[in-house]
Amino acid sequence: METESIYGNYEKVLPDVLARFCSELEVLNTQTRAKTGEGIYEHLISRVKSDESMREKCARRDLPATCRSALREITDAIGVRVITRFIEDIHEIAAYIGSLPDVEIVREKDYIRNAKPNGYRSYHMIVAYKAPWEDIDGQVPGVYYIEIQLRTIAMDSWASLEHQLKYKKNIRNQKLIVAELKRCADELAGCDLSMQTIRNLIRSAGADGEGKEG
Numbered sequence: 537m538e539t540e541s542i543y544g545n546y547e548k549v550l551p552d553v554l555a556r557f558c559s560e561l562e563v564l565n566t567q568t569r570a571k572t573g574e575g576i577y578e579h580l581i582s583r584v585k586s587d588e589s590m591r592e593k594c595a596r597r598d599l600p601a602t603c604r605s606a607l608r609e610i611t612d613a614i615g616v617r618v619i620t621r622f623i624e625d626i627h628e629i630a631a632y633i634g635s636l637p638d639v640e641i642v643r644e645k646d647y648i649r650n651a652k653p654n655g656y657r658s659y660h661m662i663v664a665y666k667a668p669w670e671d672i673d674g675q676v677p678g679v680y681y682i683e684i685q686l687r688t689i690a691m692d693s694w695a696s697l698e699h700q701l702k703y704k705k706n707i708r709n710q711k712l713i714v715a716e717l718k719r720c721a722d723e724l725a726g727c728d729l730s731m732q733t734i735r736n737l738i739r740s741a742g743a744d745g746e747g748k749e750g
Contacts, residue, residue: 539587541587542587542590542591542594542601542602542603542605542606543587543590543603543606543607543613544603545603546603546607546671546672549667549669549670549678549680550584550613550614550680551584552667552669553614553665553667553669553680553682554582554583554584554614554616554682556667557614557616557665557667557682558580558582558616560636560638561577561580561616561618561629561633564576564629564632565577576620576625576628576629577618577619577620577625577629578619578620578621578689579619580616580617580618580619581616581617581619582614582615582616582617583614583615584613584614584615585612585613585614585615590606590610590613593610594606594610597609597610603672604672607671607672607680607681608672608681610681611642611662611681611683612662612681612683613680613681614665614680614681614682614683615682615683615684615685616682616683616684616685617684617685617686617687617692618684618685618686618687619687619688619689619692620686620687620688620689621688621689621731622688622728622731622732622735623648623688623728623729623732624732626648626659626686626687626688627659629686630644630659630661630686633661633663633684638665638666638667638677639663639664639665639666640663640664641661641662641663642662642663642664642681643660643661643662644659644660644661644662645659645660646659646660647659647660648691651721651725654698654714654717654718654721655694655698655717655718655720655721655722656694656695656698656721657687657691657694657721657725658685658686658687658691658695659685659686659687660683660684660685660686661683661684661685661686662681662682662683662684663681663682663684664679664680664681665679665680665681665682666678666679667680688728690724690725690727690728691724691728693724694717694720694721694724697717698717701713701714701717
């Protein structure tokens with residue numbers, strides 16, 4: 537017998553909420569490309585957490601495996617990861633998200649300015665997003681939580697390696713690997729800052745040189 541989704545009647549709504557939110561990010565990307573010649577992000581990855589993963593998370597948090605737990609007690613049923621080339625783009629995207637009329641910021645954590653001890657860097661947001669579908673409380677427009685992670689390409693590559701280390705078992709030389717990852721994280725952070733500085737210099741040089749030829 538097939539088990540009903542933990543999301544209940546909202547299982548079909550969540551992808552629509554996700555698509556609507558991503559389309560708002562694409563508006564910013566298109567506007568930025570028109571103004572500067574390049575998008576503000578390299579790519580974005582989005583997902584609705586699977587039924588199995590959500591049930592496991594409820595169990596880890598000692599919550600009943602119910603629709604209310606999945607959509608109210610837990611805030612990452614919908615997840616979006618935005619990958620940028622430069623650090624300043626992250627803060628610009630975060631500000632844009634916060635300015636959207638349908639968004640209320642629930643929580644923000646800046647692990648770029650305040651990296652985790654292991655070297656992890658990223659910008660995290662939890663937002664309550666109003667969308668034109670009924671939510672679990674019967675509201676229309678409904679409110680759905682979205683977890684957002686904003687990272688540079690370098691941060692994302694590092695996080696992928698760290699994720700492999702975290703979930704692989706019986707890894708030899710683990711202390712050495714952890715130390716090397718921390719060293720790489722610090723070096724990549726330095727490179728991100730240098731790349732940002734170089735881009736700023738190039739853009740400044742371009743602005744200063746406008747209209748001087750001919």
